Amino acid sequence: MKLLQERTQKQQIGQSLIIQTAVRQLVPFVQLFGLYVIVHGHYSPGGGFQGGVILGSSFVMLALAFDQSTSMRLMSERANVMLGNAGVLIFTGVAALCAIVGGLFLDYSALDAIIPLGPVEWRSFGIFLVEVGVGLAVMSIMISLFWDLSSAGEMDEGL
Amino acid sequence: MDDLLAVIVAKYNYWIYVILMMIGFYAMIGKRNLVKKLIGMNIFQTAIILMFVSAGVKHGGKIPILNKYEVLKNGIDATQIVNPLPHVLMLTAIVVSVSITGVALAILLRIYREYGTLEEDEILEKLGK
């Protein structure tokens, strides 16, 4: 981030110094909080959708404070698409795996046949897996939506 | 007259969501500017979300996150806890509303790139030529 700020001073892009320093400090903690919300969907209000949006907003904050190519350096467009597909595939994959292993579709207790954790434990763990998949998918879609809409498809300068 | 007032006071949340919905519905049909139609659509969908969530309210109810061990030991009285089902349904409806707004904005950007305007009658004029 430090080198980043020198570069921005030279090319005069992005917001004023105060905002850039604030964002520079904030982004890691926002991402940590996003992960916390995804993982703690069981015990506190939250879950895949909300956590994914918070994670996505950390990249949007970067793109607003500096410029879009900075946030694209942090997460390349290809990696973003891969993450989006990975998230959705985790969800549908776990669901189809339950059917393949012999239970009903989306019946996590059927996964007990692979690793015997006990059917109810598997349900809780299945929900956790699914929340992670949703979080990944929502994060990557939010980022790609913002990048595309703000740069109207050119993916270069942004707002 | 006062029984009508009593009915309104007892169910005022349904009146609010109907008024909100009609504002959105009018904007969707009546407005000429495409972005205003989109804003109307958002109001319309938010009003439906308000209806569902307000249906799940129980006076004096607590939020549906329970202490796992205490519940496993001695159960729970359902009338104390707010109805969780509308919240689940509306999480889905919110995601749908976000996706449709994203798609509509992308299409508006493309229309603006091709016609240079977002007023419906100007676009039809350009098409008419």
Added chain:
Amino acid sequence: MSTSNLHIYVMAVPLLTAFFVNLLGRTSKVWIAPLVVGSLAFSSVASLVLMGRVMTSGGFSYTVGNWVPPYGIELVVDHLSALMLVLISVVALFASVSALKSVEQELPGREHLFFTLYLILIAGLMGLVLTADAFNLYVLLEITSITTYGLIAMGKGRAPLASFNYIIMGSIGACFYLLGVGYLYLMTGTLNMAEISQTLPVIGGGAAVATALAFILVGLWIKMAFFPLHGWLPNAYSLAPTGAALIVAPLMTKVSIYLMVRVMFSVFSIDYLFLQNPLVDAVIVWGAAIAIVCASALALAQKDLKRMLTYIIVAEVGYMVGGAWLANSTGMTGALLHIVNDALMTLCLFLAAAAILYRVGSLDFDKLQGIYRKMPITMAAFTIGAFSMIGVPPTAGFFSKWYLILGGIEGGHWEFVVALLFSSLINAVLFFRIIEIGYFHKDGEHHGHETITEAPLQMQAPLLICAVALIVIGLGSGPLVEKIITLAIPVGL
């Protein structure tokens, strides 16, 4: 791979291959064709096996996630939904073979995006046909809508504007449906269709239940473009890329009609619909008659083949809605048989239009001069589709129209019978006009038509199979009706 959840694989395989098409198609286009056609071939075969199983051992219900029905989401596989599954997967297979060729020509850099949306749309349609949960039906309606908005917006020129209008109308329709489900949930407390239909008689048909029925019906009518609410369909389907029109035109409206029939009979009971408020079905049949007459008249005014076909689709919707609300079993048989026939007829005509568009480049009538000599096989199949649309005996269209007319007479709705005959007459005029342009006008000006040769085999094969299927189903509609459709009609109609 236990075969008890076969129907889930029918729906899950296209969904999973859609994600792989996006992943692999991004790097090399060679992956797209085998993945798309392979997954659809699998689901066609699997749905045929499922159909056989349902015919032998009767329908069954399936709880997703191993929960007792009202708590989890329940899927129902009975005669009607198995038939629809077969229809969707077969029509999707034919359309995908031809779409692969036309998308290569129209959307050069975006095949993988197109076919991902294409496969998700088909998975959504299959999910719609299976589900027996009111809110899950709304989510699947949104999936099919958002993929259709995307497919239409990929077109050139005015397609994004048409897609935006479709978004506004489609959102109104979906939100009205959600409103109806919300009212039912507030009155009955459950979302499972079977549960709702059990608690409704207990509550009695109050104001809320009548409003819920009205909003669900209006919502679905907007989705199926029933006449007064059809404003978005002609632009959306005619400006869409040809590959998209191939899959959207035959299936979207037919599945919406299937949903109306499903909601009518598994949520609201027969005596509530037809006996307690007798005026409703008479008004709807009158509306359907007006829809048929106006849509056919509008089709006359079109100058472009594809726009003309879209108005005929709106008229066909009037057939099926009217047939379903005739309140007698022959009318309902006609409506259900017409769902199958009309999907195949529309597919046959749109496949022919795609082949012509691929070679000639445009579909307005003055470009179609002397097309019969240049593309004889395509136009032969087009003529069979046209005969089926008019209702000429050997083809399938005649039989379903026959049942509809019988139902209309039995129900005493003479205006519906007159509208049907009038629309068949107008279809005859429409299609003979094209056949006349194609045959007898020699291609006067020689500027555009350097060497229009026959369409490529990849677009011709599905067209010919579809035309033959129209005749086979026409001749075989007797057993088709006894074995499947009569069992699908709820008892007591």
Added chain:
Amino acid sequence: MKALALIATLVTGVILLYGTMDFPAWGDPQSPASGTLSTHYIEKAVEETHVPNIVTAVLGDYRGYDTMFETVVIYCAGLVVISVLRRTKQKQPEKKA
């Protein structure tokens, strides 16, 4: 056109309000909406899935089929935005030439 829209809106509004007549009052625990289904979720969710947050339990497991299609809907939104806005390589040269 605007007057027609206004009339349509008012008619829909009146029908909606007519429909809300026999709804339960706001927030009473005995309303049918919080009837058998949601009491089952409140009482049994923790016991059957060991997840204290009932909303996540219903979202992930009881109605997981909905959430799966939710993820597909948002995935489609991302795809459609890319396919509508991104210009393919061929188009750019024409503009420049």
